[in-house]
Amino acid sequence: RRASADLHDGPAQYLALAALRLERIVPDTEAGQVEARAIRDAIATALGEIRAISRGLSLPDLDRAPLRDVVARAIETHQRHSESAIAWSYEGAADPxxxxxxxxxxxxxxxxxxxxxxxxxxxxAVRIAASVAGGAVAVSVSDDGPGFDISAPAEPRTDGGQGLAGLRDRAESIGGDFQIESVASGSAGRGTVLRLRLPLTQGGET
Incomplete structure (x- = not known):
């Protein structure tokens, strides 16, 4: 949250100011205007990426929320932004x-x-299943879409998202496991399933 605020209030504001002041120093010539457009485009791209990263770092206050509420918030936020309905279920302790x-x-x-x-x-159609059982938190997100080649290099993200590699790193950094199953279009049972498993230690904490 601190990093998100620092990016928004620091570099993003300075870039916006630079874009505004650019008009005062650009020569009123054809070459000057071409150069100004190139600089404005570069500033706009940098500003957009900084804002996307800032949004990506920002999270609702999860400290005191039960795990079930965390799952619900993530789904509700997506539904609100995408105007889509997500089927989901949660089994086990709401607050492990x-x-x-x-x-x-x-x-x-x-x-x-x-x-x-x-x-x-x-x-x-997308479905989410979350559960707390067997000493672990398990979450799966499945769809019946066209699937994809899981061995292909991941596309770079420009919207502040981490990508699947980032999710794997995050899960493994706290002792968890991240798995991808996908069957490409044209095959029986096509679709994609992403699975996350985080172990529970004694006392419930990971």
């Missing part, structure tokens, strides 16, 4: 006592998985 890092991991996992489904399978 996981720490903030686990809550953020679950939130980001659902956020990124739903974003991927919207981009790559916009007309697919």
């Amino acid at each position: 006592g996981v720490d903030q890092s686990a809550k953020i991991c679950v939130y980001r996992f659902i956020q990124e998985a739903l974003s991927n489904a919207s981009r790559h399978a916009p007309r697919a």
